[in-house]
Amino acid sequence: MTLELRLIRSFVCLSEELNFSRAAERLHIAQPALSRQIMALEATLGVQLLHRTKRKVELTAAGTAFRNRCCRLLLDVMEAEHEARRVAAGQEGALAISFINSSTYGMLPPILNAFRTRFPRVELKLFEMTISEQIQALRVGEVDIGLLRPPISDNALMSRPIGTQQFIVALPRSHPYAQVGRISLSALKNDPFVVFERQQSSLFYSRINAMCEAAGFVPMVSQKATQIHTVVGLVGAGMGVSIVPDVAKNLQLPTVSFAQIEDNPAGVDVCLAWRKDSTLPTLPAFAEIAATAGREYLAGS
Amino acid sequence: MTLELRLIRSFVCLSEELNFSRAAERLHIAQPALSRQIMALEATLGVQLLHRTKRKVELTAAGTAFRNRCCRLLLDVMEAEHEARRVAAGQEGALAISFINSSTYGMLPPILNAFRTRFPRVELKLFEMTISEQIQALRVGEVDIGLLRPPISDNALMSRPIGTQQFIVALPRSHPYAQVGRISLSALKNDPFVVFERQQSSLFYSRINAMCEAAGFVPMVSQKATQIHTVVGLVGAGMGVSIVPDVAKNLQLPTVSFAQIEDNPAGVDVCLAWRKDSTLPTLPAFAEIAATAGREYLAGS
DNA sequence: CGGAATAATGCCGTATGGATATAACTGATG
DNA sequence: CATCAGTTATATCCATACGGCATTATTCCG
Known part of the structure; x- marks a missing residue:
């Protein structure tokens, strides 16, 4: 025979009641069934867990030790079930x-x-x-x-x-259009541009190029960078203007202004x-x- | 359905093999049996533990979490069994x-x-x-x-x-019989005696009295004590002689000698x-x- | 001494769980 | 592209394990 949780559950219940009839009742089985379960458990362990007279039942030393283990075990089983459910529900x-x-x-x-x-x-x-x-x-x-x-x-x-991210223009504070808030790209045709690296930001690169082309010019590149905060930083340092996604506004650099683009193309x-x-x-x-x-x-x- | 170790054992095995046929073989059951066990397990948990295509099997996130729990659980079960056996064998x-x-x-x-x-x-x-x-x-x-x-x-x-403890005589080093090693009790009839309290050491008390009576005298009590080392200590301090159990020899006091009793009575x-x-x-x-x-x-x- | 309480035993029916055969499906291979 | 090998799921059958009921055996208590 092999150890099963059914036997352990019954044993723990019995160890609490110390009375086969009451324990069986709590387990919703008949008393003889419990009797045989416990006998089977003792047989598989090869250990007497209970010392029974016809009149009363008490745990042996081995039974006490085993009972303690079993209680922990049953808690662990429940915990395992719950964890599985939580993970499955995506809560964990x-x-x-x-x-x-x-x-x-x-x-x-x-x-x-x-x-x-x-x-x-x-x-x-x-x-x-x-x-x-x-x-x-x-x-x-x-x-x-x-x-x-x-x-x-x-x-x-x-x-x-x-x-969707929209594109906006980043300008140095000192730039003539800095306070306008809304400009046409063509107004920037003679300005130096800070642009995104083609390699790492191909979509930005091609979109921005397309926008300039639509506005009738090819941007004059003064500097390239990959990350947005670098681009904006370079603008703030006076290296030129740039077309950047709108999230750049959140960077809040004191020397940089932003302006919306007229005929705002798709983001x-x-x-x-x-x-x-x-x-x-x-x-x-x-x-x-x-x-x-x-x-x-x-x-x- | 209720969670049973059989299901857990099968699931752990399957989680190791990730193949129903091989796992079933290792478990010495047929593959369809394992299939249904795992389905039953998932049903009782209400959780999908394995993601199976017709071609391969892999653990879901919940399955992974549950597998880890189950491994620990099975080890704990074995540990509980062993502990019960050890306690029963008296080894623990x-x-x-x-x-x-x-x-x-x-x-x-x-x-x-x-x-x-x-x-x-x-x-x-x-x-x-x-x-x-x-x-x-x-x-x-x-x-x-x-x-x-x-x-x-x-x-x-x-x-x-x-x-059995035998009785011997304890004497101060300075006592005339200290070096003899073997004396008759009657030789001590005029010595003051250190004796055991009647209350706490009734057997010693009555036996020693009986010995003295057999030797023809009633001991003259100079002092009473309960514990052996106290009695021997008092003898060493010169308060008198005493009849003590042989273990007193192990006390090794420099001012005390011991002597066997002639016609040694039963211990x-x-x-x-x-x-x-x-x-x-x-x-x-x-x-x-x-x-x-x-x-x-x-x-x- | 009789009755209540309690654990064990015997016997029987059924539901559980495994085996066998087979289906359904998927990759791989010639 | 057809076939095969490998894999899981389904269908069906059957053994047996397990629980229920009835009963026994024992002990405690009035």
Whole structure:
């Protein structure tokens, strides 16, 4: 015979009642059944757990030790069940999130806040990555979900847009248009430009170039950079003007002004992406929360 | 359905193999049986533990968490079994031992040594008590086994003799007979005596009185005491001579000599006593070891 | 001494759980 | 592209394990 929880449950109950009839009643079985369960338990252990006279029952030393173990054991079993249910419900576990630099100042904080209040027991692991790094990390499973911009060509991945970034112009405070708040791109045709690296920010690069082309000029590049705060910093240092996503406004540099672009062209989408075959229960919840938090963030700014 | 170890064992095995057929083979059941076990497990938990395609099987997040719990659980179960067996075999647990003062210098140390080498994991709790205190403590279960002298009238207790103490004479170094090594009691008829309290040491008291009576005199009491080292100490201080159990020789006081008694009368038995209804598995082993250690001790001295 | 309480035993029916055969599906291979 | 090998799920059957009931044996108590 092999040890089963049924026997352990019965034994613990009996050890509390110290009376076969009452214990059996509590267990919703008949007294002879319990009698035989306990005998079977003692047989499998090869140990006498109870010292019984016809009149009363008491635990032996081994029975006492075993009872204590069994109580802990049953609690552990329940705990295991509950943990499984919590993890399955996505209320517990871990989620590895990658994100692009621009969302650091943008929708990432409100998304994380919203998620953490709903799922406080889920551990979030955060990784800032470029888009292509994210796609690679998602493919190999290093990351569960990514916050990035299209295009996402990999067809092992699914994606869902959660918001749009508009482009605005960043100008040094000293610039003639700095206080205007709204300008046409063509007004900047003779200004030096701080631009994004083509390699790491291909979508920004091509979009901005297209905008300038539509405005009838090719930007005169004075400096290149990858991260938004670097670009804005360079603008603030007087290196030129730049076209940046609207989240740059959150950087609040004293020497930089921002202006909206007339004939505002379409922005760029920000997406969530994850593996098609991912089964993480936390994932859909995160996607949902990110979408609404993203919407609220855009509405509020 | 209710959670059973059978399901947990199967699940752990499957989580290791990640293949129903191989896992079933290891479990010595057929693959469909395992299939249904796992389905039943998932149903009782209300949680999907495995993500299965027709081609391969992998753990879900909940499954991983549950697997980890289950591994620990199975180890705990085995540990509980082993502990029960060890306790039942008397290899583990606790034993409360009471003993009379005189055994402190006598057979108690060798007994404890012998027992501890055989059963190193059994915790020994030691209590020095008078005989009547021991009987009371044994009755109420405060103590599991006692080392004492007869008579043991209580019929809830069992006893077993493990050795005999002989009586010898203790003399101050300055006493005329100090160097003889062997004297007749009648030679001491005019000496002042240090004697045991009648109350606490009734057997010693009556035996010693009987010996003196047989030698034709009533001892002249100069001082009374309860504990052997006190009696011997008083002899060493010149308060008189005394008749003491042979263990007193082990006290090694510089101002005390000992002498054997001619026509050496019978000594007094030392016994083990324990409750008739005690089920402590350690107890018979202790009794056995105490008996042989006692014999060896007497043989060696 | 009789009755109440309690654990064990005997016997029987059923529901549980495993085996066997097979289906359904997926990759791999020639 | 067809076939095969490998894998999980389903269907069916059957043994047996387990619980219920009736009864026994023992002990305590009035």
